[in-house]
Amino acid sequence: xxxxxxxxxxxxxxxxxxxxxxxxxxxxxxxxxxxxxxxxxxxxxxxxxxxxxxxxxxxxxxxxxxxxxxxxxxxxxx
Numbered sequence: 001x002x003x004x005x006x007x008x009x010x011x012x013x014x015x016x017x018x019x020x021x022x023x024x025x026x027x028x029x030x031x032x033x034x035x036x037x038x039x040x041x042x043x044x045x046x047x048x049x050x051x052x053x054x055x056x057x058x059x060x061x062x063x064x065x066x067x068x069x070x071x072x073x074x075x076x077x078x
Contacts, residue, residue, distance in 0.1 A: 013071045020067060023060045031056030 034056070035049030 009074055009077075013074055016067050016071045016074075020064055023063055023067075024057075027056040027060035028053060 031053035032049060035052030038044050038048050038052065039046055
């Protein structure tokens with residue numbers, strides 16, 4: 001029974017960690033498209049795109065830190 005519980009724990013951690021590249025990829029493209037939308041539709045300066053990318057990357061890093069903390073918490077619970 002302990003082996004089965006350990007397997008579920010490892011699969012849960014692997015699923016959380018596997019989500020990190022998706023977060024980074026989607027944050028980059030989301031920030032880029034949001035910035036380009038603001039530049040084209042509202043006539044804002046071009047550097048707004050870089051600001052949007054930076055803001056979404058910061059949000060992704062915050063979420064990655066949260067995911068790592070959750071996976072460490074799951075690992076400690078035995």
